[in-house]
Amino acid sequence: xxxxxxxxxGLVSKLALFYLLLALPTLLVVETVVMxxxxxxxxxxxxxxxxxxxxxxxxxxxxxxxxHMRLGTQPDSLAMSTWxxxxxxxxxxxxxxxxxxxxxxxxxxxxxxxxxxxIDKDSRIVSLARGLATWQPDMPTEDEISAARLVTNxxxxxxxxxxxxxxxxxxxxxxxxxxxxxxxxxxxxxxVPTPWxxxxxxxxxxxxxxxxxxxxxxxxSSIFLAAWVTRRLRRIERAASAWSRGDFSNRINDHARxxxxxxxxxxxxxALDLRSLLRSRSQLAALAERxxxxxxxxxxxxxxxFALNMQLATARRTLGDAAGxxxxxxxxxxxxxxxxELGLILDELRAxxxxxxxxxxxxxxxxxxxxxxxxxxxxxxxxxxxxxxxxEDTLLRIVDEALSNVLRHSAAQHVDLSLRRTAERVxxxxxDNGTGISADVQGGMGLRNMRERIEALPRGRFEFDSTxxxxxxxxxxxxxxxx
Numbered sequence: 001x002x003x004x005x006x007x008x009x010g011l012v013s014k015l016a017l018f019y020l021l022l023a024l025p026t027l028l029v030v031e032t033v034v035m036x037x038x039x040x041x042x043x044x045x046x047x048x049x050x051x052x053x054x055x056x057x058x059x060x061x062x063x064x065x066x067x068h069m070r071l072g073t074q075p076d077s078l079a080m081s082t083w084x085x086x087x088x089x090x091x092x093x094x095x096x097x098x099x100x101x102x103x104x105x106x107x108x109x110x111x112x113x114x115x116x117x118x119i120d121k122d123s124r125i126v127s128l129a130r131g132l133a134t135w136q137p138d139m140p141t142e143d144e145i146s147a148a149r150l151v152t153n154x155x156x157x158x159x160x161x162x163x164x165x166x167x168x169x170x171x172x173x174x175x176x177x178x179x180x181x182x183x184x185x186x187x188x189x190x191x192v193p194t195p196w197x198x199x200x201x202x203x204x205x206x207x208x209x210x211x212x213x214x215x216x217x218x219x220x221s222s223i224f225l226a227a228w229v230t231r232r233l234r235r236i237e238r239a240a241s242a243w244s245r246g247d248f249s250n251r252i253n254d255h256a257r258x259x260x261x262x263x264x265x266x267x268x269x270x271a272l273d274l275r276s277l278l279r280s281r282s283q284l285a286a287l288a289e290r291x292x293x294x295x296x297x298x299x300x301x302x303x304x305x306f307a308l309n310m311q312l313a314t315a316r317r318t319l320g321d322a323a324g325x326x327x328x329x330x331x332x333x334x335x336x337x338x339x340x341e342l343g344l345i346l347d348e349l350r351a352x353x354x355x356x357x358x359x360x361x362x363x364x365x366x367x368x369x370x371x372x373x374x375x376x377x378x379x380x381x382x383x384x385x386x387x388x389x390x391x392e393d394t395l396l397r398i399v400d401e402a403l404s405n406v407l408r409h410s411a412a413q414h415v416d417l418s419l420r421r422t423a424e425r426v427x428x429x430x431x432d433n434g435t436g437i438s439a440d441v442q443g444g445m446g447l448r449n450m451r452e453r454i455e456a457l458p459r460g461r462f463e464f465d466s467t468x469x470x471x472x473x474x475x476x477x478x479x480x481x482x483x
Contacts, residue, residue, distance in 0.1 A: 019218040027214055042192070043167060046098075051169055051190055052156040054098050058087050059156075059173040059186045062118070066175065066183055075184075080118050080127040088114050088129050098190075111135070113192050119145065119185040126184065137189045140172050148174050149182055166191045232260050236267065248275035269423070283357055302342045309335040358392045359419060365396060366417050369403045375432075380418035387426075387480075391457060395428060395476070398450045402430045402474050405446055410434025410472055421480070425459075428476040436468040454478065 062083065069079040091098045091114055098114075112131025120126050123145050130137060140148075140159060148157045151174050159170035169190040175183040235252055242250035248271045254264035312332040319328070359381050370377040387395075399417075406412050412434030419428050451462040457478035466472040 019221065023214055023218055024211075027211070039192070046169055046190065050098055051171055051188065052158065054091055055156045055171045055173045055186060055188045058116075058188070059175055061087070062186055063175050063177070063183065066177070075118075075120060075126045077127050081129065084116050084118060084127050084129040088116055088131075113190060115189045115191070117187040119187060121149075121182050121184050135191070137187075138168065138170060140170075140185070140187055144172060145185065148172050148185060166193050229260065232256075232264070236260075236264060239267070239271070243271055243274070246278075248272070248278075273421075279357075284360070297342060297345065302339065305335055305338045305342060309339065358387055358395070361392070361396065362399060362417075362419060365399060366403070366415075369407070370415075373403075373407050375406075375412055376414045378414065378416040380416070380420065382420045391478075394453050394457065398453055398476060399428070399430065401446050401450055405437070406430075406432045406434060406472070409437055412471065424480050425477050426480055429473065431471065431473040433471045436470055437466040437472055450474070450476075 065083065069076045069083070112135070115128075115130040115135060115137040117125050117129070117137065117139065118127045119140070123142060125139070128137075138161075144157070144159055151157065155173075157172045157174075159172055161168040161170050167190075171188045173186045173188075175186060177183045232254055235254065239250045239252045242248075251268050251271070252264040253268070254261050256264075309332060312328055312335060316328040316332065363379065363381060366377055366379070403415070406415060410432050412432035415430065415432045417428075417430055419426070421427070447464060451464075454460040454462040454476045458480075460476070460478040463475040463477075464472075465475075
């Protein structure tokens, strides 16, 4: 249950919820704007006369077919109904329909938008075509038909419509025979919903499909992205947990070139630095404790053993050849042995140069040189990972040689020594403010030895820059090989 609750509060759920909360309102706004724009264009086309022109073309076609749609003296209602339904379908086509640019909107409506009727000259409805049985078209009144009879040409008569939830346009076209007599009338009614009603009520199946696709796509995308991200974050979490327990052997090893990959690389380097720092501090703490014990033994036990030896020697001289004096000699030898063994123990406890971390050994060497030369010394030393003993000895020999050159040739009053780490490389710089080294000295054996030593290290590089009167700068760099 706790894991399930944690997953609900996790990144996957948050991304999915954020995507849905952002995408659903965006879809509503976009579809509303698009549908409003389309409907406005469609209604503008209708008001500019597209429905009148379509009705006039239909009336002309029907007039040419009128003689073939009769059974004797009576109209053939079946033939007229067939033609009327086909004509309405043609009006709803996106190309060549009611409005060539926007008539595809009619296909998106759940309910049909066009109804038509053929009325004979006696005002009887011969055929009625409507897509919905519950739709009752607003048929022309007697007055409207009478007004249309007075028209001697085929001009469509725009009848009064109405505006509520639907925008209704009504057109009545007289059918004129070859002799100029009225054959009947073609009536067309257009009913389209307002954009808001179309979006919320009269929308076709397209909108639910879009909503369903959006939900599925949003959830799938969120789960995919979050799983790809959280998998890498969990790797960072496991590594951090191991580091908190003091196990710095665990690595993230995320080599992607994105932000998480860059963060993982920085954390890996930080773990390496922390391990080196903790190791150095542990070594320094152990050395400090050994020195404290050595001081305590030297100031207490060794001094008392020395005093005891002196007292035994004094007592032996005082007794001379008296009885029992010979027994003091073994005690005096035993005391001397105690002093010698204490001296050996103290020598082992005292920290040697080789036991110090490399940065501390470098600092001690530089300080000793500064005391000898009298020059001031500037330090900028970072903690670096543990190096192989051979590598540390090589660097110390190079530093000794460089400082010796400064003392012999440069007459510098100040030397800057910096040790830093950049990515996977260690960079050591020794720079002085002395007189510089001439060209003939730059090719000496000491410089050749330094170059050969550093180039023997992994991707080692030796740089020497010296100008007479402007000092000398020696730069050593090599790749870290963790040990």
